[in-house]
Amino acid sequence: MRHKILAFILVCLVVARRLDFASPGLAATIAWIVVGAFACVVGALVLARILVRVPRWVGVCLCALVLILGAKSVPHRQESKLNLYIWSAYLAPDTLPEFEKRHGVKVSFDTYDSNEAILAKLQAGNVDYDLVVPSDYMVEILIRENLLAELDKGALKNLKNIDPAFLDKPYDPGNRYSVPYFWGTTGFGYRKDKVPGVIDSWKVLWDPKYRDRITMLDDMRENFSAALHSLGYSSNTTSTAEIQQAKELLMKQKPLLKSYNSGNFHEMLLSGDAWLVQGFNGQVAKAMKENPNIGYCLPKEGCTISFDNLCIPRNAPHRELALLFMDYVMEAEVAAKLVNACYYSTPNRECVPQVSAHIRENSAIFPARENLAHTELIHDVGRAVEAYDAAWTEIKSR
Amino acid sequence: MSQRHSRSSWKAALLDPALGWLLAFFLAPIAVMLVISFARRGTYGGIEWVFGVGNYVRALAPDYLTIYVRTVLMAAATTLICLVMAYPAAYYIALKADPKWRSFYLLLAVVPFWTSFLIRTYAWILLLRTEGLINTMLVGMGLVSEPLKLLYCDSAVLMGLVYGELPFMILPLYSALSRLDTGLLEAAEDLGASPAQAFWTVTVPLTLPGIIVGTVFVFIPSLGAFVTPDLLGGSKSIMIGNRVQDLFASVRDQPFGAAISFLLTLIVLTMLVGAMRVKGRTDSLHGSTI
Numbered sequence: 001m002r003h004k005i006l007a008f009i010l011v012c013l014v015v016a017r018r019l020d021f022a023s024p025g026l027a028a029t030i031a032w033i034v035v036g037a038f039a040c041v042v043g044a045l046v047l048a049r050i051l052v053r054v055p056r057w058v059g060v061c062l063c064a065l066v067l068i069l070g071a072k073s074v075p076h077r078q079e080s081k082l083n084l085y086i087w088s089a090y091l092a093p094d095t096l097p098e099f100e101k102r103h104g105v106k107v108s109f110d111t112y113d114s115n116e117a118i119l120a121k122l123q124a125g126n127v128d129y130d131l132v133v134p135s136d137y138m139v140e141i142l143i144r145e146n147l148l149a150e151l152d153k154g155a156l157k158n159l160k161n162i163d164p165a166f167l168d169k170p171y172d173p174g175n176r177y178s179v180p181y182f183w184g185t186t187g188f189g190y191r192k193d194k195v196p197g198v199i200d201s202w203k204v205l206w207d208p209k210y211r212d213r214i215t216m217l218d219d220m221r222e223n224f225s226a227a228l229h230s231l232g233y234s235s236n237t238t239s240t241a242e243i244q245q246a247k248e249l250l251m252k253q254k255p256l257l258k259s260y261n262s263g264n265f266h267e268m269l270l271s272g273d274a275w276l277v278q279g280f281n282g283q284v285a286k287a288m289k290e291n292p293n294i295g296y297c298l299p300k301e302g303c304t305i306s307f308d309n310l311c312i313p314r315n316a317p318h319r320e321l322a323l324l325f326m327d328y329v330m331e332a333e334v335a336a337k338l339v340n341a342c343y344y345s346t347p348n349r350e351c352v353p354q355v356s357a358h359i360r361e362n363s364a365i366f367p368a369r370e371n372l373a374h375t376e377l378i379h380d381v382g383r384a385v386e387a388y389d390a391a392w393t394e395i396k397s398r
Numbered sequence: 399m400s401q402r403h404s405r406s407s408w409k410a411a412l413l414d415p416a417l418g419w420l421l422a423f424f425l426a427p428i429a430v431m432l433v434i435s436f437a438r439r440g441t442y443g444g445i446e447w448v449f450g451v452g453n454y455v456r457a458l459a460p461d462y463l464t465i466y467v468r469t470v471l472m473a474a475a476t477t478l479i480c481l482v483m484a485y486p487a488a489y490y491i492a493l494k495a496d497p498k499w500r501s502f503y504l505l506l507a508v509v510p511f512w513t514s515f516l517i518r519t520y521a522w523i524l525l526l527r528t529e530g531l532i533n534t535m536l537v538g539m540g541l542v543s544e545p546l547k548l549l550y551c552d553s554a555v556l557m558g559l560v561y562g563e564l565p566f567m568i569l570p571l572y573s574a575l576s577r578l579d580t581g582l583l584e585a586a587e588d589l590g591a592s593p594a595q596a597f598w599t600v601t602v603p604l605t606l607p608g609i610i611v612g613t614v615f616v617f618i619p620s621l622g623a624f625v626t627p628d629l630l631g632g633s634k635s636i637m638i639g640n641r642v643q644d645l646f647a648s649v650r651d652q653p654f655g656a657a658i659s660f661l662l663t664l665i666v667l668t669m670l671v672g673a674m675r676v677k678g679r680t681d682s683l684h685g686s687t688i
Contacts (some may be wrong), residue, residue: 044415116647119443141443212528212547218633220648258528259550259632273528382441389649390461396636397461397468 082321084109085118085129087308090182092334092341099328105321122147122313129313130322136307137380139178140171148177149312155323158330165369166347169307171377178309179326182282182344185367185375186222186304189266189284193293194275202230202299205276206249211256213275215268218260220392221378222304223250226278229302235376238384247391254395269294282344285364289343296364302374307347339365428663435656443650453657462641462658469637472552472627473620476559480567480616481609483560488571493580504572507565515562519629522558523549526630550632558626566615574608575601603680610677618666638662 082099088111096107110129112118115138121127122142134142142148153159153175162180172178190199195210205214205226216223225235227246237243258274265277266287277284284296310329312322328334336354339346345365346352352360359365381388435453440446456462491503510518525531526548533545548554578601586596602609624639633640638658645655 114647116650119650215632218628220644254634257632257634259634261632268527271527271529273530380443385649386439386651389645389651390459393465393641394461396633396640397464398635 080104080318080321081106081108082318082325083107083128083130084325085121085132086111087133088113090133090308090342090344092337095329095334095338098334099325102328103321103324107325118142119145125315127313128315128317130316130318131325132311132313133181133308134178134311136169136171136309136377139309139311141380142311143172143177147314149314149316149319150176151179151312151326152323155320156327156330158327158332161330161332161335161348161350163347163349166307169377171307171379172309178311179330180307180347181310181329182338182342183305183307183347184345185281185298185372186217186225186278186306187281187284187296187298187364188276188278189269189287189294189296189364190277191269191272191275191293192295194272199295199297200300202226202301202303205278206230206253206256208256210276212258213273214253214256215258215261215265215274215277216253217265217278218262220388222278223260223392223395224388225304225376225378226299227253229299229374229376232301235302235304236379236381238381238387240387243384243387243391247395250391250395251398254398281364281367282342285343285359285362288362288364289358298367298371298375300374302376304378305372305375306378428660431656431660434653435660437653439651439653443652445652453654454661456654457657457661465636465638465641468635469621469639472556472559472637473617473623475556476563476620477567477613477617479556479560480564481612484564484567484571484612488568488575491568492572492575493578504569507568510565516625518561519558519625522554522561522630526554549630550634552631552635555627555631555635555637558630559620559623562623562626563616563620566619567612570608570611570615571605572608574605574611578604606680607677610673610680614670614673617669621666622662 082105084096084107086109090111091109096109099105100107115135118132118134118138119141121129122132123145139148156179159179166180166183167175188202188205190204194213195204204210205216216226221235224243224246227249228235228237228242231242231245231249233239233242233246258268261268261274261277265274265279266283268274269277269284269287270291281296284294288294288296310326312319312326316322329338330348332348332350333354335346335348335351338344339351339355339359343359343365345367346355352366434445436449436451437445437447438450438452487507491500495503523530527533528545528547528549530549532548533542536542537545582600582604583596586600587593591599622639623637624643627633627635627637627640642655642659642662645651645658649655
């Protein structure tokens with residue numbers, strides 16, 4: 001009988017380890033494994049005590065064993081291994097192999113698709129990421145939550161390659177905790193063959209002619225950013241009256257929309273399902289490469305600009321290595337390869353000559369500096385988020 | 399007596415792993431959620447331990463009532479369509495099909511589960527979109543001049559929900575129908591009942607427990623659906639599941655999200671208790687259990 005119980009425990013552990021592989025690095029999985037296996041074993045023991053008279057101490061020992069094994073089964077990462085937590089499609093094919101070769105270390109990486117995922121993981125603690133890539137407003141929050149380590153600027157020789165225009169931003173004055181990796185804008189992509197005329201304003205996304213061919217991002221703040229900018233307001237307003245006006249505008253737009261779409265708007269542009277899509281420049285630029293009839297507009301009224309930044313979590317196990325990696329991706333050659341592979345805008349001015357000509361000439365990726373005059377960062381608006389949320393609920397509930 | 403007692407406790411022990419699991423991962427989180435739902439959102443998305451019923455008051459605002467009504471209507475419509483579509487299928491598999499093929503037909507009902515629901519939903523998008531397979535074909539054959547609006551509307555969401563939930567209706571109905579005593583149908587016929595009469599007065603009442611279980615299996619997941627309204631509905635007419643997801647993931651208002659989730663749980667529990675009561679009554683009437 002006992003070997004059957006042992007086999008059962010073994011199965012529990014195997015299942016637990018599989019769970020961990022499904023979402024590696026998550027502190028919660030540790031709890032999952034230990035508590036789950038524990039619950040199963042306690043159940044099995046009760047069963048066993050009834051079937052055969054197992055002495056109580058055997059039960060206690062088994063429980064302890066499971067707890068210890070459970071804790072140990074959480075894979076410990078090796079030393080001298082850099083753990084990266086980064087947006088998907090944010091690395092060039094040889095970025096990591098080259099770094100591994102140069103420093104004789106291993107690099108592993110996980111990806112995420114929302115800033116909130118970084119916050120949740122770092123808040124949960126017990127994850128050993130050495131480098132994360134949060135956006136501007138999330139850097140602000142992470143600093144406030146005391147989750148980031150201050151950078152040793154002495155180790156960042158290549159910081160000089162970064163255009164000063166992209167440093168010292170309000171979310172991290174003096175770049176004490178972050179250096180910019182990529183930046184981007186949220187304008188809209190359009191089909192030149194379907195939407196004629198001069199396209200330079202958000203207004204066209206409210207044109208009834210294009211009913212059912214327009215999509216907006218499924219993102220509260222980006223929707224309000226478009227509406228508030230068209231009204232001439234700041235996208236970070238905390239004025240209830242201005243939020244209300246923006247809400248009215250978005251309500252008016254809703255019947256014209258095909259869908260709210262944050263995932264594959266660029267594909268809808270390519271397939272011709274949608275002709276006007278609010279979206280991020282990088283994704284639209286990828287579509288532009290495949291179809292020359294696709295254009296990208298930075299609206300004259302203004303739009304969102306965002307920065308994704310390299311940061312080191314406060315409890316990162318390999319800070320030195322993380323700094324080395326930061327400095328490495330700021331090298332002109334490495335940065336150029338990143339742009340060539342990812343199609344996002346780079347803050348690295350030294351790398352521009354090495355970027356492929358067709359990307360350099362793409363105005364979605366390298367917009368003229370004067371077109372950025374009206375762009376605005378999204379900030380955390382504190383309590384006002386409730387007014388935004390109420391308005392957004394009203395829009396979405398109709 | 400003691401023999402009997404030890405046997406039943408032996409059986410109860412079988413429940414232990416599942417009970418432990420539910421206790422740790424179902425009841426405990428619900429308790430945590432209940433506590434959080436009375437707190438309030440910290441300025442930057444944390445939880446501020448200031449207790450009040452503000453979240454529940456907010457959850458009763460007119461916008462939310464609209465969303466609740468839509469959600470319940472959507473789930474009810476899904477359940478009804480599933481029932482109407484699944485009953486004949488289950489009837490055929492259980493009573494009319496060649497017994498040799500029975501398990502094959504049942505297998506067909508479960509085959510969709512071999513692929514992730516998300517991937518199957520994306521496949522629907524490829525079929526239904528304006529420049530998708532169905533519209534291209536219809537326009538190409540000259541049946542319609544303009545592509546039809548098949549995607550990003552309520553009917554697309556309904557279609558997706560029915561598609562996803564249908565097997566959960568077929569299986570309990572099959573189980574109920576396969577244990578139907580066909581002798582009773584013959585008796586009804588002998589006593590002069592028409593086939594329709596026999597169906598409504600014998601078959602349906604006897605399979606009522608299966609109908610109730612299927613209804614519960616379909617209605618509850620539809621109530622909490624969020625992937626389908628998001629992908630097939632274009633996130634335009636949201637259901638309550640989308641709101642909860644939004645509140646946790648992007649607004650980071652966990653207390654309010656918890657309050658709404660808890661209300662939803664409460665509604666589901668009330669319905670479950672009601673369904674179990676009805677089922678219990680019919681069980682004792684007909685002496686059948688599922």
